[in-house]
Amino acid sequence: MSSNSNVSRRQFLKTTTAAAGLMAAPMFIPASAFGANERILTGHIGVGGMGRGNLGKFLDKAVAVCDVDSKHAQAAAKTVLDKKNREVEIYGDYRKVLDRKDIDAVVVSTPDHWHALTTIHACEAGKDVYCEKPLSLTINEGRKMVEAARSNKRIVQTGSMQRSAANFRHACELVRNGYIGKVHTVHVGLANTNDPGKLPADSDAPSNLDYDFWLGPAKVRPYNEKRVHYNFRFWWDYSGGQMTNWGAHHIDIAHWGLGKDDSGPLSVEATEVKFHPEMAHEVPEACRITYDYGDGVKMIVGQGQKDIQMGTRFIGDKGEIYVNRGVFKASDEGLQSMKLKDSDIRLIESNNHHQNFLDCMASRELPICDVEVGHRTATACHLGNISCRLGRKIAWDPVSEKISGDAEAAEMTHRAHRAPYVLG
Template sequence: MTHSVASRRQFLKTSAVAAAGLAVAPAFVPSTAFGANERIITGHIGLGGQGRGNLGKFIKNAVAICDVDSKHAEQAAKTVNDKAGTKCEIYGDYRKVLDRKDIDAVVISTPDHWHALPTIHACEAGKDVYCEKPLTLTVVEGRKIVDAARANKRIVQTGSQQRSSSNFRKACELVRSGYLGKLQQVLVGIPGPNHPGKPVADSDPPSELDYDFWLGPAPQRPYNKNHVHYNFRFFWDYSGGQMTNWGAHHIDIAHWGMGVDDSGPISVDGKATFHPQNWHDVTETCRITYVYPNDVTMILGQRQKDVRLGTTFIGEKGKIFVNRGKFEATPDEIGEIKLTDSDVRLYNSSNHHGNFLDCIKSRELPICDAEIGHRTATACHLGNISCRLGRKFAWDAKTETISGDDEAASMLSRPYRQPWELT
């Protein structure tokens, strides 16, 4: 068995930004010289279900609420006033939030197609960012986000909160410390789509929704109530289905356990089924084979009987299954191992939102830095591309390119609807 010592700083250097050739920079200069008890001021962009959940974690920090649905915005502002006694300003345009000099950080909980531009613009405005997973809608957007974070010396935390749970960290530390022997295979299980049901007719948008702004860079489409708010995730224009929903969570843990936070697969081969009446765009079922360096294969299964929901690591000496509230090792003795300082010890966070606030003050990279979130989202996007095309392709994680398949390569980015631009 091979053991190695991996301090928190060493882990950050080797797994967060090594592929980008960038140095970890604890010497970042914060926009505010925070004192020990100084309040970090946050603005919140996107206040649907996940946005309200994130708001609750920053309730004492919030001063600005932004949503293109005025009902969502008003409800969120009332929540802050009721629970924290703070009056929030309400905005319909996120750029007005970024114009405020008193705001230190923004929390972005919009649909996926609205992650990249606010994150990049926030970095350029000198704000730190907490952005929900998946970090992006496309692969190209992810690299743009990382570049913006580095160029502007910003903290960007991806909302993959499983990294801040002890059972996931324990599983990954045991795998990385070699207690399964050579890692052979990783299984990632995701559920089927919980779509809104039968299609309904297009209609005029409700008066409280600025639908044109909701679409933003996405293609022009008529308003349909089954496509907006939570239902955005079932249509390619805005999201990637359960692959970028639950897959983003469980692939993130798979990458952590494999030690590939700064790289990715070398090939992707996906097969999928889709709804027979086209009620939505995204996969109904899928099975995707990812091959990683060192001969490790990751199988992502959607509604596959042999792939449990969650992440399963399989090695020469046993296996470990982990999911929210669950940790199972085979044989049992593996799960009873007490890790020591001579084992691989990974970044230790017990509060994902708190870790973001801590890093705003320390200027250390957060537990799920933009580079990590980008690499996880990339694996999700590559899987969806392979499923949509129904064929295998090779991926170069260093150059972030697909060679030998022009159609697949063209799907690494998407055109933006004017006047929105990704620069």
């Protein structure tokens, strides 16, 4: 992202078009041509908290780091230098990373409101993409990301890395194969919203942050230290609170276990919604949201609900399974060590989410949390937030991907992007 915040629409579109035009020449050589992923090179867009963590998984392949906060970018470059004794290029403008012909893939760890543009432009530039969860800021963005990945034949992995943990996979395989009977209810528990304390007065942005480019497609509003970096996730312009933060993890596991990676609910209804009394942040602090899938299965997402634990609980007519990070509990103790039969459904096995992405770059097979999967999970999160914000039930068609009978709710499935940071 640029050190010059005064990017004109013409300059932005000219640069983007140039990057997309490079697709005429072969920019990606499958890693399988060289063996063991040795020749894959990565660029990293957004290298703050989660971005630094993702960088650590690709240290041997990273050749470029990019951030609108120069301190983040410099610290990330120092990490590579300290751990690998080599320098990487530092950028403030992600389009310059996409212009590099030697880079095969980018890792997108920006705030959520930048996920769509960076991912779509990367696909158009011939790069494969590892994009942090939640995949999108809106439902419309997510569908456009899927379309960009498919039309440009790109591998796009969503960073919902719980799919690459053995306990989550085992739980979902047991559920899929009926070991707890017919599932009728799934509980998904969210973390409480971080209390930011009293919102300070707006101020000038620090010199190390290109704030206008940080805002990007979001509407212009004054800088406030409680709305940027980690705290971005608690403001509607940039994210969707703990629903899109932890919900993107635990709803993802619910969909995996229920076999609904390519579908979604028919209705969504939020109740018991509470917001911060002084609006120190915009997103809910508590809620209870019921998703009806139309086949006898209901998913209840709870934040601040005593009966719903953080994680995912599958409840069937013959038993229950609860799974969370490092946790597997079942009503039948034997389920934890149970071996599947040869005839049972087996799910994709991955024990390393980042390596799965690299492996799929080589094989060109869809990764364990493909862009379509990430989009469907994010869609459920966005629908829950729409119901919370409007205070009413939402009817959803997962085939047409449209809200019916509610024009105001339907309008919230997309959002205008500030020029020149617009979706095509």
